[in-house]
Amino acid sequence: MTTAALSSAIASPLATEHLHLHYGKSAIIAGLDLQLPAGKVIAIVGPNGCGKSTLLAGLARLHQPAAGQVLLNGRDINRLPSRDVARQLALLPQNTQAPDGMTAYELIQFGRQPHQGLLRQWSAEDHQLVERALAAADITELAHRPLDEMSGGQRQRAWIAMAIAQSTPLLLLDEPTSALDLGHQIEVFELIRQLSAQEGKTVVMVVHDLSCACRYADHLIAMHQGRVVAQGQPAQIVTEALVEQLYGVRCTLLPDPLSGTPVIVGLSRV
Ligand SMILES: Nc1ncnc2c1ncn2[C@@H]1O[C@H](COP(=O)(O)OP(=O)(O)OP(=O)(O)O)[C@@H](O)[C@H]1O
Numbered sequence: 001m002t003t004a005a006l007s008s009a010i011a012s013p014l015a016t017e018h019l020h021l022h023y024g025k026s027a028i029i030a031g032l033d034l035q036l037p038a039g040k041v042i043a044i045v046g047p048n049g050c051g052k053s054t055l056l057a058g059l060a061r062l063h064q065p066a067a068g069q070v071l072l073n074g075r076d077i078n079r080l081p082s083r084d085v086a087r088q089l090a091l092l093p094q095n096t097q098a099p100d101g102m103t104a105y106e107l108i109q110f111g112r113q114p115h116q117g118l119l120r121q122w123s124a125e126d127h128q129l130v131e132r133a134l135a136a137a138d139i140t141e142l143a144h145r146p147l148d149e150m151s152g153g154q155r156q157r158a159w160i161a162m163a164i165a166q167s168t169p170l171l172l173l174d175e176p177t178s179a180l181d182l183g184h185q186i187e188v189f190e191l192i193r194q195l196s197a198q199e200g201k202t203v204v205m206v207v208h209d210l211s212c213a214c215r216y217a218d219h220l221i222a223m224h225q226g227r228v229v230a231q232g233q234p235a236q237i238v239t240e241a242l243v244e245q246l247y248g249v250r251c252t253l254l255p256d257p258l259s260g261t262p263v264i265v266g267l268s269r270v
């Protein structure tokens with residue numbers, strides 16, 4: 001790595017250096033160099049199977065690299081103690097599974113675990129942060145209901161609350177709004193923007209709705225077949241040609257009347 005590349009990777013809270021992620025013999029991510037901008041909302045978009053979840057799992061240390069590395073604050077994430085990583089980075093996976101009968105409150109309490117220890121037991125501050133996360137995800141009234149007795153969207157909001165309660169500077173969210181109704185989708189996207197603007201968090205979210213990604217992200221990463229094909233400010237990189245390259249569809253882009261960001265309309269298969 002050159003000195004310039006090294007200092008830029010250190011400035012980024014989360015970066016990859018020639019990262020290779022495989023399942024068995026199949027290479028999903030091959031030689032990825034990525035630097036996530038600090039304090040921004042970053043959306044990863046791309047078609048089904050292009051490697052978004054695999055990349056997020058790699059960034060969160062759940063998938064060991066076949067080669068290359070993930071740098072958390074400039075240090076190889078695989079050499080850091082688990083507790084240090086969990087205090088820096090929270091992941092909401094695409095497919096979540098909680099033990100039978102676990103309530104939302106119990107799940108969200110898990111988010112506080114990296115902050116406990118021999119000398120630091122459950123505190124009033126932990127309780128407050130759990131209550132705040134419940135309110136932020138709009139599930140206070142469901143706090144003591146088992147997750148397996150909730151609707152898909154309610155359960156998804158409980159998991160979002162758990163990630164928020166972990167109080168990490170980095171949040172990785174894999175399709176956080178996939179099961180949510182329109183009102184709760186907007187609420188979650190606005191919450192993400194607020195966490196970034198007010199608390200300086202870096203949020204990485206995988207989002208399928210390209211118009212929403214353009215509206216709520218500062219930085220867009222477009223993936224295709226395990227590679228980053230474009231990245232930058234949404235309004236600068238999203239073109240009709242990019243949409244066709246990613247999804248094999250023709251579209252028209254119009255400016256959103258409120259935000260001015262691109263809205264994708266008039267789709268047809270190529
Ligand atoms: N556990 C696994 N074992 C083997 N191959 C896998 C496994 N999980 C995913 N894959 C394959 O890796 C590739 C990337 O999958 P990944 O889940 O990262 O895609 P994605 O971009 O998140 O897609 P989606 O939009 O459908 O969530 C796909 O071809 C998929 O079939």
Ligand SMILES: [Mg+2]
Nearest residue numbers: 052053054094
């Ligand atoms: Mg996925």
